Amino acid sequence: xxxxxxxxxxxxxxxxxxxxxxxxxxxxxxxLEYFLQLVPLSEESIAILTANLEHKTLEKGEAVxxxxxxCTDVYLVEKGYLRTYYNKDGIEINIHFNFxxxxxxxxxxxxxxxxxxxxxxxxxxxxxxxLSRQKLVDLSLLYPDIMLLSRRVISRILxxxxxxxxLLRIYSPAERYQYIEKNNPQLLQRVSLSHMASxxxxxxxTLTRIRGKK
Amino acid sequence: xxxxxxxxxxxxxxxxxxxxxxxxxxxxxxxLEYFLQLVPLSEESIAILTANLEHKTLEKGEAVxxxxxxCTDVYLVEKGYLRTYYNKDGIEINIHFNFxxxxxxxxxxxxxxxxxxxxxxxxxxxxxxxLSRQKLVDLSLLYPDIMLLSRRVISRILxxxxxxxxLLRIYSPAERYQYIEKNNPQLLQRVSLSHMASxxxxxxxTLTRIRGKK
DNA sequence: GCAGGTGTGAGACAAAAGTCTCAAAATGCA
DNA sequence: TGCATTTTGAGACTTTTGTCTCACACCTGC
Numbered sequence: 200x201x202x203x204x205x206x207x208x209x210x211x212x213x214x215x216x217x218x219x220x221x222x223x224x225x226x227x228x229x230x231l232e233y234f235l236q237l238v239p240l241s242e243e244s245i246a247i248l249t250a251n252l253e254h255k256t257l258e259k260g261e262a263v264x265x266x267x268x269x270c271t272d273v274y275l276v277e278k279g280y281l282r283t284y285y286n287k288d289g290i291e292i293n294i295h296f297n298f299x300x301x302x303x304x305x306x307x308x309x310x311x312x313x314x315x316x317x318x319x320x321x322x323x324x325x326x327x328x329x330l331s332r333q334k335l336v337d338l339s340l341l342y343p344d345i346m347l348l349s350r351r352v353i354s355r356i357l358x359x360x361x362x363x364x365x366l367l368r369i370y371s372p373a374e375r376y377q378y379i380e381k382n383n384p385q386l387l388q389r390v391s392l393s394h395m396a397s398x399x400x401x402x403x404x405t406l407t408r409i410r411g412k413k
Numbered sequence: 414x415x416x417x418x419x420x421x422x423x424x425x426x427x428x429x430x431x432x433x434x435x436x437x438x439x440x441x442x443x444x445l446e447y448f449l450q451l452v453p454l455s456e457e458s459i460a461i462l463t464a465n466l467e468h469k470t471l472e473k474g475e476a477v478x479x480x481x482x483x484c485t486d487v488y489l490v491e492k493g494y495l496r497t498y499y500n501k502d503g504i505e506i507n508i509h510f511n512f513x514x515x516x517x518x519x520x521x522x523x524x525x526x527x528x529x530x531x532x533x534x535x536x537x538x539x540x541x542x543x544l545s546r547q548k549l550v551d552l553s554l555l556y557p558d559i560m561l562l563s564r565r566v567i568s569r570i571l572x573x574x575x576x577x578x579x580l581l582r583i584y585s586p587a588e589r590y591q592y593i594e595k596n597n598p599q600l601l602q603r604v605s606l607s608h609m610a611s612x613x614x615x616x617x618x619t620l621t622r623i624r625g626k627k
Numbered sequence: 628g629c630a631g632g633t634g635t636g637a638g639a640c641a642a643a644a645g646t647c648t649c650a651a652a653a654t655g656c657a
Numbered sequence: 658t659g660c661a662t663t664t665t666g667a668g669a670c671t672t673t674t675g676t677c678t679c680a681c682a683c684c685t686g687c
Contacts, residue, residue, distance in 0.1 A: 285579060285582075285583055287583055292579075292582055292583050293582075294578075294579050294582065306572070307572075350564060353568070354567070354568075354571070357568070357571040357572070357575060358520070358521075358571070360575060360578065361571065361574055361575035361578055364508075364574065364575055364577075364578050365499060365506075365508050367581035367582060367614055368499075368506055368508065368581060368611070368612070368614045369499055369501055369506050371673095372673085372674080391633090391634065391635090392634075392635065392636095393633095393634070393635085397582070398582070400581055400582045401674075401675090402674070402675055402676085403634095403635085403636095404636090404637085404674075404675065404676080404677095405673085405674055405675075407635075407636055407637075408636095408637090408673090408674085410636090411636075411637085585643095586643085586644080605663090605664065605665090606664075606665065606666095607664070607665085615644075615645090616644070616645055616646085617664095617665080617666095618644075618645065618646080618647095618666090618667085619643085619644055619645075621665070621666055621667075622643090622644085622666095622667090624666090625666075625667085
């Protein structure tokens with residue numbers, strides 16, 4: 200995709216370029232919806248955004264971001280899910296799971312450029328769309344609706360990741376499991392119990408004990 | 414403070430009004446610095462912002478936001494500290510502590526208007542400045558630098574509150590204590606052990622055991 | 628169908644954390 | 658200074674969670 204062309208002269212698109220964008224629009228209808236759920240976008244902004252998305256197919260276990268790398272992109276999950284984990288002495292501790300329609304990135308002190316403490320990889324065979332954070336900033340300066348979108352995306356990521364912030368503090372292990380069972384059952388259906396255990400801040404043994412008691 | 418006057422005709426301030434603002438500016442030099450650390454502001458924006466700040470002195474245990482209330486403001490701590498806690502069956506579980514120069518609010522799904530699950534009260538005798546979130550939004554539309562400020566404030570709050578997000582998941586109780594000891598020692602100096610315990614996701618007994626072992 | 632990898636459930640024991648309690652220490656205030 | 662309140666440290670015991678282990682079920686590809 201010749202994204203620079205769109206970036207520099209968005210108003211000057213040739214007809215065949217427009218057709219190209221229209222084609223993309225059809226292909227990524229679902230993805231577009233995810234953006235439009237956050238904020239209404241003009242046709243031009245949609246074209247620019249779509250042109251700047253990069254598609255990637257990930258096999259299970261394939262990483263989009265590895266520990267120590269610098270995270271320059273935002274990942275939007277189309278299919279499958281991304282698993283964010285921390286490696287503690289060879290043991291993976293799951294921090295977050297991103298399912299269809301959600302955004303993932305490594306945000307630390309809200310700056311681009313800090314080495315990631317986490318690895319983000321596909322939990323199952325997945326389709327993701329990659330959006331450069333720098334490009335998002337650049338486009339924000341030109342398009343007010345993209346500025347809004349960029350705020351919402353980052354804000355959504357932060358709210359999502361901190362949603363379970365107090366879970367471990369407030370609830371007992373059994374209560375945490377019940378909370379997920381009630382509020383996020385798809386987690387239990389799609390994520391293995393071993394992964395759930397570290398996500399819930401307990402060992403696999405404790406988790407099976409809780410499940411057994413019911 | 415006749416904040417509406419400034420809000421509607423910021424450029425038309427009378428001389429004595431300007432003097433009023435100048436006076437405020439002197440009084441809140443420290444507060445102003447907290448804003449300027451986040452983003453450079455024009456003199457006009459500073460005047461508007463300062464005129465829209467409301468000062469409050471809080472006794473220890475006095476709340477700025479109670480569970481069930483709707484949080485419409487952002488609180489900036491000048492002196493003392495704010496304690497955010499969740500009430501679980503009569504037991505207070507501490508979620509966050511806000512010291513001098515930090516911002517507190519109840520952010521849930523980044524919307525204004527959801528009843529707060531937490532109470533925010535003074536942990537010691539405190540001086541706070543209150544800024545309406547709605548006003549921040551309104552001013553953002555008029556002043557680009559306040560728009561930036563508003564983003565930074567919210568983003569700062571989110572990053573701060575989610576900084577310890579993975580602490581409970583990744584570290585053992587003893588490691589959590591050591592982490593705080595190393596990265597946030599003022600917490601241990603100013604917050605009582607009972608409050609620290611629930612913040613660290615353990616009981617007071619466990620915390621004293623950890624401290625005793627050193 | 629079968630071999631090999633992956634995920635799961637549970638027993639046995641060890642270790643850690645929680646509960647209840649109370650006396651000592653620290654703090655605040657008149 | 659002295660009294661009342663709050664905060665803390667720790668003993669004794671119970672309950673929960675973790676560690677190590679192994680057998681079994683379930684896929685998947687050959």
